[in-house]
Amino acid sequence: MAITMTQDRKNTRADRETSHADQALGMGSDITRRDFLNTSLLASGAALLNPVSPAQLLARATSEPAANDDWTGYGGVGDYANSNGNTTAVLEAGHQIRDGVFDAYPANAIDTGETYDCAIVGGGISGLAAALSFQRKAGAGKTCLVLDNHPIFGGEAKRNEFLVNGHRLLGHQGSALFWPPYPHSFIARFYESIGLKTPRLEYQKWGSAEPEIALEKTPYLGSAPYGLFFGAKFGQPEGVWLSDPWGKRLEGAPLSAKTREEWLRTQEPSNAKKPEYRGDAISRRLDTMTLEDHLMEKYSVSRETVRTLLADEGGGFGLGPDALSGYTGYAFNELGPIPEDGTQMFPDGNSGIARLMVKTLIPEAIAGGNSLEDICRKNVNFSALDRAGAAVRIRLDSTAVWVKHNAEPAKSQFVTIAYTRAGKTYRVRARSVVMAGGSWTTKRVVRDLAQDRREAYDQFYRSPCMVANVAVRNWRFLYKLGISGCQWFEGIGSYTLVRKTALCGAESPTIGPDSPVVLTIKVLYPSPGKSAEQQGHVGRAEMIATPFREYERQIRRQLHDMFARTGFNVDRDIAGIILNRWGHAYASPAPGFYFGKDGKPAPGEVLRAAPFGRIAFANTDLSGMPDHKSSIIEADRAVEQLLNEVLTD
Ligand SMILES: Cc1cc2nc3c(=O)[nH]c(=O)nc-3n(C[C@H](O)[C@H](O)[C@H](O)COP(=O)(O)OP(=O)(O)OC[C@H]3O[C@@H](n4cnc5c(N)ncnc54)[C@H](O)[C@@H]3O)c2cc1C
Numbered sequence: 001m002a003i004t005m006t007q008d009r010k011n012t013r014a015d016r017e018t019s020h021a022d023q024a025l026g027m028g029s030d031i032t033r034r035d036f037l038n039t040s041l042l043a044s045g046a047a048l049l050n051p052v053s054p055a056q057l058l059a060r061a062t063s064e065p066a067a068n069d070d071w072t073g074y075g076g077v078g079d080y081a082n083s084n085g086n087t088t089a090v091l092e093a094g095h096q097i098r099d100g101v102f103d104a105y106p107a108n109a110i111d112t113g114e115t116y117d118c119a120i121v122g123g124g125i126s127g128l129a130a131a132l133s134f135q136r137k138a139g140a141g142k143t144c145l146v147l148d149n150h151p152i153f154g155g156e157a158k159r160n161e162f163l164v165n166g167h168r169l170l171g172h173q174g175s176a177l178f179w180p181p182y183p184h185s186f187i188a189r190f191y192e193s194i195g196l197k198t199p200r201l202e203y204q205k206w207g208s209a210e211p212e213i214a215l216e217k218t219p220y221l222g223s224a225p226y227g228l229f230f231g232a233k234f235g236q237p238e239g240v241w242l243s244d245p246w247g248k249r250l251e252g253a254p255l256s257a258k259t260r261e262e263w264l265r266t267q268e269p270s271n272a273k274k275p276e277y278r279g280d281a282i283s284r285r286l287d288t289m290t291l292e293d294h295l296m297e298k299y300s301v302s303r304e305t306v307r308t309l310l311a312d313e314g315g316g317f318g319l320g321p322d323a324l325s326g327y328t329g330y331a332f333n334e335l336g337p338i339p340e341d342g343t344q345m346f347p348d349g350n351s352g353i354a355r356l357m358v359k360t361l362i363p364e365a366i367a368g369g370n371s372l373e374d375i376c377r378k379n380v381n382f383s384a385l386d387r388a389g390a391a392v393r394i395r396l397d398s399t400a401v402w403v404k405h406n407a408e409p410a411k412s413q414f415v416t417i418a419y420t421r422a423g424k425t426y427r428v429r430a431r432s433v434v435m436a437g438g439s440w441t442t443k444r445v446v447r448d449l450a451q452d453r454r455e456a457y458d459q460f461y462r463s464p465c466m467v468a469n470v471a472v473r474n475w476r477f478l479y480k481l482g483i484s485g486c487q488w489f490e491g492i493g494s495y496t497l498v499r500k501t502a503l504c505g506a507e508s509p510t511i512g513p514d515s516p517v518v519l520t521i522k523v524l525y526p527s528p529g530k531s532a533e534q535q536g537h538v539g540r541a542e543m544i545a546t547p548f549r550e551y552e553r554q555i556r557r558q559l560h561d562m563f564a565r566t567g568f569n570v571d572r573d574i575a576g577i578i579l580n581r582w583g584h585a586y587a588s589p590a591p592g593f594y595f596g597k598d599g600k601p602a603p604g605e606v607l608r609a610a611p612f613g614r615i616a617f618a619n620t621d622l623s624g625m626p627d628h629k630s631s632i633i634e635a636d637r638a639v640e641q642l643l644n645e646v647l648t649d
Contacts, residue, residue: 124155207510
């Protein structure tokens with residue numbers, strides 16, 4: 001009893017302290033986030049002092065309707081309002097698979113009576129591309145079903161929408177960029193076939209009477225002016241800014257002369273030889289070491305410098321350089337070098353590409369015509385996605401939990417796919433299957449998967465990522481610093497910037513310091529020193545266990561600490577925060593992933609080489625390149641394999 005009272009007293013004092021600090025951070029402000037209910041319970045200081053386990057938090061969240069819980073938080077408006085990142089329903093179904101709930105065939109599965117020529121598991125860019133390839137190549141009369149576990153198609157290529165001061169603002173949830181393709185390439189023809197005929201988009205122009213400051217058109221720092229913020233980790237409890245860091249050669253940065261020199265070296269061209277093609281001696285050597293060791297060797301820098309200042313070098317693969325294959329530093333260019341200044345982005349990232357694909361597959365699925373404007377701005381007609389009798393159907397909120405041939409794979413006639421939807425289990429049959437959902441579910445739900453394929457999938461590690469989109473009413477606080485973006489090295493996230501938006505989805509053709517914008521903060525969960533697999537587990541547990549409100553607090557504190565001095569008022573200027581939590585966001589290739597180790601072939605090659613019975617494998621992770629082009633190429637290859645080797649009668 002005495003202990004309880006002491007604890008109560010402690011909590012009361014802590015509550016008060018938390019509440020004062022929260023008020024200063026504007027936690028009570030009336031932002032759009034307040035549209036959701038029931039925040040008070042988890043929001044209390046007591047809840048934060050007695051943290052719940054990931055399982056408890058998830059159980060609480062899943063007992064609330066989507067968008068009404070303090071795990072999901074506010075989801076924005078529009079087509080994606082109930083689908084910010086992995087939803088609680090997606091997590092729950094995924095954990096049921098992991099925990100063996102469907103290891104035995106679900107005897108209560110309701111037979112829909114449907115048989116498809118091809119079933120595709122996963123409705124991201126890869127699954128949608130597989131459906132397009134199948135529709136085009138299999139011939140008239142052939143049917144195809146896409147199953148996806150989220151409330152809307154697109155996988156990691158989804159969007160958030162905010163309404164701020166009457167302006168509709170779009171942001172990406174994950175997959176963001178595309179690049180103008182080489183004119184006669186497979187990707188050029190694919191883009192053209194989905195209506196992306198002019199892959200160089202038009203962007204907002206400067207619209208203020210004040211002097212122009214350059215802006216990126218992507219969420220990544222580039223040539224537009226940005227600043228570095230150094231905080232307590234560098235002995236600067238109040239924080240110091242360094243703008244134009246490379247022009248000033250880091251003069252004024254609170255770093256030792258040695259660290260400064262090392263960091264500057266990483267910005268200079270290096271003499272280290274790059275791979276010329278995938279599989280040459282240089283690339284094979286790189287795949288035997290970590291990216292961290294490669295960076296240390298390439299630039300003659302210390303491990304400490306890599307860990308403190310170059311952690312983002314692994315960001316495109318979801319981890320720090322210490323756990324990734326050295327070849328990740330080059331894999332991204334494999335599908336052709338990226339043209340200078342050619343990078344493009346729809347206002348909602350590659351959600352634009354996913355929407356173009358769905359419009360092509362099912363023209364009534366998005367209102368309006370085929371223009372990029374209509375595809376960006378008009379709403380999804382959900383009732384058109386899964387119409388009885390249609391050649392292509394997209395079934396959402398459906399998690400495939402059990403996929404198995406009806407006989408020995410080589411001799412089977414069809415595959416049974418059981419999926420859960422709104423608390424019930426259903427089954428369909430298919431003459432062929434493309435598994436496009438990714439390694440982490442495929443290896444568990446394909447029940448008769450052969451040992452060699454299973455061992456290959458065991459070498460795929462996926463890492464979590466949270467993409468926080470923060471709508472702000474203006475970005476004058478950056479403008480006053482003479483920058484449009486920034487990087488920091490402690491706290492939540494590590495960079496953000498203002499980007500000019502492609503006109504096909506922009507509310508205004510111009511932008512200035514008083515325009516409302518979406519700032520994107522990408523949060524990764526590396527724990528240097530652990531294996532890629534362990535880092536994924538540890539990071540996921542942290543991401544799942546953290547309530548919305550705690551992340552809101554951290555984001556507010558970060559922005560306050562960096563920008564209060566230039567007039568940013570967290571209470572007044574933040575218009576909304578949406579969190580997109582991706583449990584298995586990135587494929588994180590460890591050494592040996594690309595070219596194999598211990599005399600064994602690379603795991604991706606094992607899965608690409610041939611279908612397993614009536615099942616072929618797609619998804620971007622097979623290539624080890626976080627690039628939607630590889631999602632499309634893997635999908636097309638999988639469909640070709642099924643048409644050539646499986647659907648032969
Ligand atoms: C933060 C982030 C930023 C990125 N930025 C870029 C970028 O700028 N440009 C770029 O080209 N690429 C980028 N990528 C890479 C991105 O992975 C690809 O571009 C592409 O979107 C992946 O598509 P996919 O279909 O292969 O996989 P996913 O998008 O993961 O789609 C798979 C879908 O299948 C679902 N699924 C899985 N298992 C099941 C099941 N059992 N039943 C039903 N459904 C299931 C998944 O939930 C998901 O909806 C980024 C990735 C991340 C995480």
